[in-house]
Amino acid sequence: MKILVRLLRSPAGAAGLILTLLVLLGGLLAPLLAPHPYAAMSSQVMAAPSGAAWFGTDQFGRDVLSRTIYGVRISLEVAAASAGAAALVGTLLGVTAGYFGGWWDALVMRLMGILMAFPSLLLAIGIMTMLGTSLVNVVVAIGLVYLPVFARVARAPVLALKEEDMITAALALGASNPRILWKYVLPNMISPVVVQASLAISNAVLTEAALSYLGLGVRPPMPSLGALIQEGQSMMMVAPWMAIFPGLVIMLMVFAFNLLGDTVRDQLDPRLRRMLGS
Amino acid sequence: MPSLFKRLAAVIALVSLVTLTGCTSKAPETKPAAPAPAPAAPTGPVKGGTLVIGQSADVLTLDPALTTDEASRPVQSLLFNSLVKYNDKMEILPDLAESYNIQDNGLTYIFKLRKGVKFHNGDALKASDVKFSIERMSDPVLKSRWASFFTDVKEVKAVDDTTIQLTLAKPNAAFINAVASYMFIQQESFVKANPSLQRIENGTGPFKFKEWVPNSSITVTRFADGFEQDKVFIDNVTFKVMPEVASRLAALRTGEVQFLEFLEPQFGPQLEQMKTAGNIDFTKVFSNMYHMFGFNTKRAPFDNAKVRQAIQYAVDRDTLLKTAALGQGAVVGILTPALGNWVLPVDKYPEYKRDVAKAKALLKEAGYEKGFEFKIMAPSNYPVDLNSAIALAEQLKEVGITAVVDKTEWGTYVDNWVKRNFDTFVGNNGNGTDPDLAMYAALSTGGSTNAFQYSDKEIDDLLAKGRISADPAARKQVYDTIQQKLVEKGPMVYTFATYAYYAYSPKLQGYKGQVVSPFRNIAYAWIKN
């Protein structure tokens, strides 16, 4: 609650929160908000934006506004599912690896090293080509791509913390491993993980878009934002609204996440708060 | 690009093709060889200049016999000649052969070679080089993709320095077209002296190889001793690699490139717009490939002819053409307008008038009153086919059938096609000018491109009858029946055929587009100052 109040006090935080809520609501309520089902076709083919169709229509006469609203929903599903899974699994792997060291560290980091030795998008492209286009496959591909980042980001501060006096002291006093992990290690590495997670969600939206751009996204007629841009791109000169509106919506969406993530990060960090004397 | 084979296979046996060149009517109809006096501005051919062409991929090889990709053909068509060639009306004209005649009921072809033709290295062309090139192409050791078009050749004989005699094992009306399409002539001594011809050449063509910057560009320059010297005006032609179509279009607009080919019709409206604004000019040509929606007739429910017919009634082809191909083409049956008189007009098919009630009734008769669910395999790199699948799925919903569009990467698509591992698929097929070429391999039981695994005794018998029928009227009767029956119970829904576009800078004059080797005709165009 305190965080929320503080968040609302900072203009950037308030803006980020409101925009993010709008985006989330838009995604959640897509079936209510969208004037038409996303696959419904009409005879109004490639109509320019008007009162009847705010974002215009595409070459099948589908309403671009409706498809964009559903696109937000689907992009959000993909981003949240893949970034969430990657953050959870990755942090767990990274923290335990860094803390326990030994063979577990070696195994985890070796596997992460293999995953990380592929450029992220190439890895996703390879996985998608192997699995074929579908919603679940996109989540798997993007999740795997982000896994090692979380493991590494979580592990690095644990390594540094292990050198710090308080943990040495706690160990000397006979504190158990889970307790040390919970009490000293986790709180101290939460901020890089939160930064990374907020980046990962917005990056996942962009990665999905990039995969779709290369023809490897969700299955048509399902409209992810990336798929909408890809569909619109070849029509840029005759129906620019097809690619421009979804592109702007991606920007807005990622912008909202970043703004919020930034502010939350500043607010969450205990040392920062101390420094600011609040 | 994988479709080279398809595209060239499609045009084999073309004798006449409907080309639409109305869009270039503004361009002067001057013959390059004999410039007509221009009334307003001097528009006659001028020598000089460089033409830059944008291509989606780098050239793989300069060896025509070993070409497998789409990007290598255009440059080869400027470097090499065959014995005969097509003009823009798809008529066969002399090329390296100044004349030819067919004897023994189509079993013997005699080509008289043009005199004084020189290879790019200055050596004179000999009949033995022609013999060597034909034999090399069909040599099983070389494993040329194009060998199969010459399997009927029994013997090649260099009668004298300027006469070549080909003997066929059996008559083949398509043979001269295969010669025009695939038979580029190389020099025997040069080929034998060089183990790899990937990046060197010694042809007879109007241009010779100048420079190759891998992954960037390839440039050819006018061959001063070429036998068509007086008809060739442009000094250099550069093919630039630009994989993204957006970049190619932008480059055409800024003038960085002056010539582009668009095989997919969805750019038609944009090109129209650019033409109206005076930025470009273009020629459009009717493709002789038809787009279709094919069933796996070994899988339920598509093994049931009633279900297939119901789908024929459920499809709204006009809307498909309008949406998936942006209206850039025409609704067709299995035979495209390229086949002229053989084509049964589409109003002869009752199924082409959409009838949802009739479709539902047929489904009920077949025992699928409640509909069913299936997948449409659609190639991710062919937007027209992918979009067809999306529109089809929406149309089929109205008769209670649920179709899932399975967007599939090309390599996987081909793998599934080869293994017949699909419910249904969208794609395109080519047909020549003879209905037998269009139908036999695709529809006869066990035919090489019969991925539908379609097997129908009645159709098989009719196809066999059409093959041997000597009386044109009777033959037409047979193929009319087949066309009708194919829509009624066949393994495909034929949808539409589209245009190919050749867009260029308004400064390029005298260019005439045609569908087989559109780049060859660049040799006879010129750049206005």
Place this chain on the structure above:
Amino acid sequence: MLTFTVKRLLWSIPTLLGVSIATFLMIHLIPGNVVQVMLGTNSNLSPVQIAELEARYGLNRPLYVQYLSWLGDMLRGNLGFSLHSGLPAATLIKGAFGVTLELTVIAMTVSVTLAVTMGIIAAVRRGGWLDLLARSLAIVGLSIPHFWLGTMLILAASLYLPGLSTFSYVPFAKSPSLNLQAMLLPAFSLGLSLAAIVMRQTRAAMLEVLGMQYVQTARAKGLTERAVILRHALRNALIPVVTIVGLQFGYLLGGAVVIENVFALPGVGRVVVDAINQRDYPLVQGTVFLIAALFVVINLLVDLSYGLINPRIRFQ
């Protein structure tokens, strides 16, 4: 430190083996092969002819034999031949690496220099208008999909600034000016999000260390603010920044895949994507292996730089 480096390099051998096996399995699990892709769906070759072709490409051998023969050749420095073009894979890969390195180095140098400076200023002047400006720019930069930006830039450049950029790649050796002209828009599209990420990380890390005990101690000792920031704070703040820049190199290469396709640059990304689509196994294997080797080296450098920056982290 030397032993650490040697150890790490030895350590990386199993990683690279793992990468090559993973790549090999992945590409062979993708349906289809080079012969099928080449023939497409209108092939009139008989099954026997197709089998002959496949044998010519060595595709009929058992998988483990194919892998071991590739590995053996590779260890002897032979990357084989591209199945699609028939050219030596090494030649193709070398050319592609040159292009991608040029693109990423330009994008990285420019963006990191700008971003670290902006990040420090933003942290030191926290809450000020410079901070606000830097953060807003960073957030906007992070929010634009780079391929979308690229396409919009192409459209805008072709409509309004026809002389600004070229749309096809020219090698540096052939014409440095045309080469740089072709690199301008791609490097900008690619570098924008990196600059944003690095700026944010620098700022966050600086804020964090500025709040730490030893910085306050340093301040209490009466050191100038400049000395505190540059000598004490920055050193520690750079750890996560270096990690992120190191990690981002991978993202840059990934981003280069799309950017190279948008702007028609013949770099590694395009070569690999084309090779995957053509089922050109040796080319995929060779390229991915070399990228992986490069990554291992970069990760090692990142780890080594931790030690240089913060001696408290010991190399074990």
